[in-house]
Amino acid sequence: MDDDTIAALSTPLGRGGIALIRVSGQNTLDIINNISEKVPKKVIPKRAYHTFIVDKLKRIDECIITFYKEPNSYTGENVAEISIHSNPFIIEEVLGLILKNNARGALPGEFTYRAFKNGKMDLIQAESVNELINANSKYYASMKFGNLEGKLSELMKKLRGNLIGLGIKIETIIEFEEDQFLDDIDIIYEIRESLKIIEKILLNSRFTEILDKGLNVVIAGKVNVGKSSLFNLLLMEDRSIISHIPGTTRDFIKEKIHINGLPFEITDVAGMDKEVTGSIEKEGIKRSYEKIKKSDAVIFMLDASRELNETDLNIFNSTKCKERLVVVNKIDIANKKILKQIRSNFMKEKIYEISVKKNINIDVIFSFLNGLVNNIKNRDIDFIVNYRQMNLLKRLDGYLKTLINMIKTKKSNAEIIAEEIRSAIKVIAELTGDISNDEILNGIFSKFCIGK
Ligand SMILES: Nc1nc2c(ncn2[C@@H]2O[C@H](COP(=O)(O)OP(=O)(O)OP(=O)(O)O)[C@@H](O)[C@H]2O)c(=O)[nH]1
Ligand SMILES: [Mg+2]
Numbered sequence: 001m002d003d004d005t006i007a008a009l010s011t012p013l014g015r016g017g018i019a020l021i022r023v024s025g026q027n028t029l030d031i032i033n034n035i036s037e038k039v040p041k042k043v044i045p046k047r048a049y050h051t052f053i054v055d056k057l058k059r060i061d062e063c064i065i066t067f068y069k070e071p072n073s074y075t076g077e078n079v080a081e082i083s084i085h086s087n088p089f090i091i092e093e094v095l096g097l098i099l100k101n102n103a104r105g106a107l108p109g110e111f112t113y114r115a116f117k118n119g120k121m122d123l124i125q126a127e128s129v130n131e132l133i134n135a136n137s138k139y140y141a142s143m144k145f146g147n148l149e150g151k152l153s154e155l156m157k158k159l160r161g162n163l164i165g166l167g168i169k170i171e172t173i174i175e176f177e178e179d180q181f182l183d184d185i186d187i188i189y190e191i192r193e194s195l196k197i198i199e200k201i202l203l204n205s206r207f208t209e210i211l212d213k214g215l216n217v218v219i220a221g222k223v224n225v226g227k228s229s230l231f232n233l234l235l236m237e238d239r240s241i242i243s244h245i246p247g248t249t250r251d252f253i254k255e256k257i258h259i260n261g262l263p264f265e266i267t268d269v270a271g272m273d274k275e276v277t278g279s280i281e282k283e284g285i286k287r288s289y290e291k292i293k294k295s296d297a298v299i300f301m302l303d304a305s306r307e308l309n310e311t312d313l314n315i316f317n318s319t320k321c322k323e324r325l326v327v328v329n330k331i332d333i334a335n336k337k338i339l340k341q342i343r344s345n346f347m348k349e350k351i352y353e354i355s356v357k358k359n360i361n362i363d364v365i366f367s368f369l370n371g372l373v374n375n376i377k378n379r380d381i382d383f384i385v386n387y388r389q390m391n392l393l394k395r396l397d398g399y400l401k402t403l404i405n406m407i408k409t410k411k412s413n414a415e416i417i418a419e420e421i422r423s424a425i426k427v428i429a430e431l432t433g434d435i436s437n438d439e440i441l442n443g444i445f446s447k448f449c450i451g452k
Helices: 028-035 088-100 110-117 123-134 138-149 151-176 185-205 208-213 227-235 279-294 310-318 336-345 363-376 387-409 414-432 438-445
Strands: 006-009 016-024 048-055 058-068 079-086 215-221 253-259 262-268 297-303 323-329 351-353
Touching: 006 088, 006 110, 016 028, 016 088, 016 110, 028 048, 028 058, 028 079, 028 088, 048 088, 058 088, 079 088, 110 123, 110 438, 123 138, 123 151, 123 387, 123 414, 123 438, 138 151, 138 208, 138 262, 151 185, 151 414, 185 387, 208 215, 208 262, 215 227, 215 279, 215 310, 215 363, 227 253, 227 262, 227 297, 253 363, 262 363, 279 310, 297 310, 297 363, 323 363, 336 351, 387 414
Parallel strands: 215 262, 215 297, 297 323, 323 351
Antiparallel strands: 006 016, 016 079, 048 058, 058 079, 253 262
């Protein structure tokens, strides 16, 4: 099956300037010769040929064809990239013509699978192709590009080299002196250095999902404090209904926004006043508290024009364990006595005075949101691992720790230590795909789109 020549549309199906069809495999050259007017038999690789797609002498579309000669192509095989006008009917016709000329439709991810099989990239890089395409934020995309560039792969290569070196040292001991113990401070230092890097990656990766999906931030407060007003301001659109009537928002509303390329999921909830009687309102309040519980952070809003009450205190207490920003809204119509009351009730808390309506001090909201991400983001690392990689790195972490222990305590002989090193090297090979099975590969490549 790997010998088949495959073809697929690599751009989204729809109307647009250009659609790109990719062909890969041994029949590629014949195919482009058969379906186009002006690609010479002695085609020059990587040259763009302006020509026409023809079916039985009838021109179907104008096109640009670029041929890449193996192994200098994306897949490592002969590849052609055919750019035509993006119209679903033209695409279907051209693709149909290609398939009639000894090619079959590519499976999801099959181009990248071939690139991996032909050694153009390792498994970590292959996975990152799809992750990059599907990234939901600028930050996540740039991290995934780090993986594609091979930053994690390089690290794994280096680590593998270190371990192999260590293995050889130990094997020599085994050969010459039975039951020898290994005592080498340099070796322990080297393994420790690798461990440090792995632990940093793991720490960073705990936030992989958060950063892809967006940090969940809830705007909480009693009715009518201005929650929906702030929500709309952050979204830059009139998403939530705002009114002077208390209890306007009865159910939560969740929307995604990006600040500096980082995703946030902001939730506007119903005001949480204890004294409401209606069953819908009660359900709304229940949901508000649930949303707080599940959130990553909370913006807790007070009202500078109305007396502090029990609801304010209840909400404050429910957000104790959360990353929290406390703001007093409506500072434009603040009542001095109330501000004093608020300050004396929240003595230990840093409270920011804002007005959503008059756009006063709104910067604090953005600083808070930015700060949340800066807290969790490890700036030294420019790639993020996925769950498969994370689990393997955890296993590797375990092996390396055991290894240090074995060497330090001098309780294990060289034979056992060598075995531990072999296990660690095997984990690295699984990470990079040097060892893999069909099930793992299927799991990875079936998630790709067709044409990649
Ligand atoms: N003066 C003043 N009024 C504000 C400010 N922010 C919001 N408001 C007004 O306060 C009222 C309530 O605003 P909303 O945003 O609907 O408040 P909410 O907290 O979502 O209210 P519920 O959904 O009922 O819980 C509206 O009339 C807003 O125009 C502000 O900074 N200053
Ligand atoms: Mg509201």
